[in-house]
Amino acid sequence: MPVTDVDLYAQLQTGDREALGQLYDRYGGLVYSLSLKVLKNPQEAEDLTQEIFLILWRKQNYDPSRGKLSTFLMMLTRSRGIDRLRSRGRRRKFLGHWGATLSDETMTTPTPFDEISLSERRDTVREALERLPEKYRSILELAYYQGMSQSAISDHLQMPLGTVKTRSRKGLLELRKHLQPWMGGSHE
Structure with a gap:
């Protein structure tokens, strides 16, 4: 049986x-x-x-x-x-805003100026992330660098999903404040 x-x-x-x-x-x-x-x-x-x-x-x-x-x-x-x-959509929007190349289909041969500009933007974002409190930074890094969903982050950090969502939102708002001088105004 x-x-x-x-x-x-x-x-x-x-x-x-x-x-x-x-x-x-x-x-x-x-x-x-x-x-x-x-x-x-x-x-x-x-x-x-x-x-x-x-x-x-x-x-x-x-x-x-x-x-x-x-x-x-x-x-x-x-x-x-x-x-x-x-x-994936949030990550693309986030990276797209900063000029990151997202896929082979969208790749063109970057000029040296493009490579320097992209590198500077990545460094700027990295520095802004480092200034965030750990409780926000860890969640944003898992979401945007590891591609984890909020549910997966909740499981990974053994933290309630509501806390992950709140910290993610607050972290993004903090990050936006740090990056405002490079954004050239307000963008949604």
């Missing part, structure tokens, strides 16, 4: 790594397919697939009484995928 998802999940809760492997074998392809459909990037889809199964392993927040494991995994994948898309 085949082992059910509920049985495997119960084994997972006892720390059984083999149960995680079996669940990955059952649903890894499904999670990856949805990740790829949402993110449209194979590497990011692989990363998200790993993240989903790590969440299942570490948090163990699936409740069998609320539905099938496959449904839970799909909802979690969709939610985390959307978080990554939002994070």
